[in-house]
Amino acid sequence: SQKIEQNSEALNIQEGKTATLTCNYTNYSPAYLQWYRQDPGRGPVFLLLIRENEKEKRKERLKVTFDTTLKQSLFHITASQPADSATYLCALYSGTYKYIFGTGTRLKVLA
Amino acid sequence: DTEVTQTPKHLVMGMTNKKSLKCEQHMGHRAMYWYKQKAKKPPELMFVYSYEKLSINESVPSRFSPECPNSSLLNLHLHALQPEDSALYLCASSQPGQSDSYEQYFGPGTRLTVT
Numbered sequence: 686s687q688k689i690e691q692n693s694e695a696l697n698i699q700e701g702k703t704a705t706l707t708c709n710y711t712n713y714s715p716a717y718l719q720w721y722r723q724d725p726g727r728g729p730v731f732l733l734l735i736r737e738n739e740k741e742k743r744k745e746r747l748k749v750t751f752d753t754t755l756k757q758s759l760f761h762i763t764a765s766q767p768a769d770s771a772t773y774l775c776a777l778y779s780g781t782y783k784y785i786f787g788t789g790t791r792l793k794v795l796a
Numbered sequence: 797d798t799e800v801t802q803t804p805k806h807l808v809m810g811m812t813n814k815k816s817l818k819c820e821q822h823m824g825h826r827a828m829y830w831y832k833q834k835a836k837k838p839p840e841l842m843f844v845y846s847y848e849k850l851s852i853n854e855s856v857p858s859r860f861s862p863e864c865p866n867s868s869l870l871n872l873h874l875h876a877l878q879p880e881d882s883a884l885y886l887c888a889s890s891q892p893g894q895s896d897s898y899e900q901y902f903g904p905g906t907r908l909t910v911t
Contacts, residue, residue, distance in 0.1 A: 694836075705800065719898070719899055726884070726905070726907065727798075727904055728888070728902030728903050728904050728907065729886075729900075729902065734898065734899055774838060778898050781851070782853065783844070784829075784841065784893060785841075786838035787838060788837075789838055
């Protein structure tokens with residue numbers, strides 16, 4: 686079965702730095718990979734979607750890369766701010782309405 | 797309106813109670829989901845309805861019973877739950893079939909405590 690791992694359970698960085706989060710998966714390569722943000726006690730919020738034939742996607746301070754050879758996606762937040770502190774989840778669309786979520790990384794941006 | 801609403805926000809129930817969770821969306825999405833999320837864990841898929849028909853049941857115990865009365869509403873009926881069923885229950889919707897719209901929109905969740 687598909688297994689998705691995010692590099693670290695928690696990541697602390699200084700304000701203004703770039704945060705880099707990793708999502709690794711095994712087995713088949715998904716057609717789409719997504720990143721979500723989740724604040725405590727709230728539902729996840731969609732951030733970015735990247736297709737298997739796209740190397741990179743950007744949205745404002747966010748950048749996602751997708752390496753189907755390495756079976757890895759990187760999620761970058763540039764010029765990070767304390768308001769970016771949250772849990773970030775990657776998710777793979779495995780077809781037939783099924784989404785498999787990664788273990789999540791809790792990001793804390795220190796002022 | 798890009799909002800998914802869920803009621804109630806919090807629910808405390810005994811193991812012999814019967815209760816229901818409700819979810820509503822008005823984005824015209826034709827797929828709706830129930831997820832269960834324990835603390836510090838990712839959301840786990842429970843059920844998926846597509847065009848008001850149950851498409852996926854991830855081997856969920858029968859004490860959880862989903863219902864999709866129409867394309868905007870999704871219910872989760874609860875009966876004889878166990879304390880380990882305490883979790884955040886999330887509803888989501890998506891519009892499959894459109895090239896760029898596989899993302900899911902999540903509601904705020906219902907925090908369920910079983911005593």
